[in-house]
Amino acid sequence: MMTRSTFHPDFALLFLNPREAATIDAIVGHIIPSEEGSPGAREAGVTEYIDRALSGFMRDLQPVYREGLAEFEAFAVETAGATYLDLDGEQQLAVIAELDELSGARPDAFLGQFYRIVREHTVQGFFGDPAYGGNRDVVGWKLVGFPGAQWGYTPEQMHPGVDSTSIPILTVKDLYSRIGSMK
Template sequence: MAASVGRGPPGSATARIPEIDPSEAHRAMTTDNPHTDVLLFFNPAEARELDALVDRIIPGEPGSPGASEAGVLRYIDQGLAGFLRDLQTTYRRGLLELGELARRSGRGRFADLDIPTRERIVADLDRIGREDPDDFTGQFFRIVREHTVQGFFGDPAYGGNTDLAGWRLVGFPGAQWSYTPDQMQPGFDASRIPMFTVSDLYRRLGDHR
C-alpha cells in the first residue's frame, strides 16, 4: 500500500518541532483544569481521527493505558491552541490526507478502520517518514509521533499523561526538587520515590510560604 498522498513540507512548517522555552510552554499550555475534554482547536471529527492515530502509536493493553487513555489528544489540542499554533494548518491538512488513505482502504475515516488496517497504514507512514523527507504525509506522521511521546510522558499540567500513566510505565518519579546521593546511584529503583507533578510542587511551595 502506498501511503503517499501529498508532497512537499507540511505547510509552512517543517517536521522539526520548534524550540520552545520551558517556562513559556508551561504558561501557554497549562490551565486550572488541564483534563477538561473541551476541544480548543480540533472539531469533533478531527479529534476522533487523531485519537485513533495516537492510539496506534502508543497502544494500550489491559492494565497499561495507551496514548488515547492517557489524554494525548488533549495535550496536542491544547498545544495547537497555544504555542504550537504554527502547526495548525499542518494538522488540518494531515488529518484530511489520513482520511484519504482510509477511503482507499474502503472506509470513510481512519477511526472506522479495523485495528490491523490502521496498523498497516501507520507502519507505512513510519517507513515513508524515515525514507522521504519531501513526503508531506510521512513528515506529518513524524510530527504526530513526536507530540504523542511528549503528551504521554510529559507533566499532566500540559493535558496528557492522565493518572501519570506514562511515568508509571517507565518508573519515573516525576517532578522532584532534588535527589539524594543514594537515589542517584546506578540501579536505584526510582519507582520507590513518591511521584509528584509540577502542580504538586507549586502547591507544596505555596503551603510553606
C-alpha cells in the same frame, strides 16, 4: 484490538473539531497502544495534550494539522477504501503501518512529515508533565519509573542502581501546591 472510534472527549476541544480529535485519538492509540495492565496514549490523554498544544504554544502547527489530517484521510481512502474512522482496528493499523513505511521511504513527503510530527507529539503527550494535558494519572512516568518533578534528590537516590520507583511521583502541580502550603 481497537475497533471503530467512539471517541467522546471528557475535555473541551480548543483547536481540533470532534472528527479531527477522534482521528487523532485513533492514530495515537496505534502509536502507543494500551495493553492489559498498561494504559496507552488514549488513556494518558494524549489527544487532549495535542489539542491544547495546538491552541497554545504549538499554534504555528495548526495549518500542518489541518492539511495533514485531510491528506491522512485521503490516504486512508486510497489505501483502505474508507475514511480512517470507518475502518476497523486491523485496517487502521494497516494504514498506520503503510504510512510509517512511507514516512521512512520518502522522508520529504508531507504526509510522512505529518505522521512523524504526530508521533513526536504522542510521545510528548505520553511522557510530559500532566499540566500540559497528557500523561493522565502519570501513566507514562509510571511505565518508565520516572519520579517526575522533584526539588532535588538525596545522596542515596543519586547512586547508580537506585530503584527510582521508590521515590514518590510528583508533578509540577504537586510542587506548586507545596509552595502554597509553605506560607
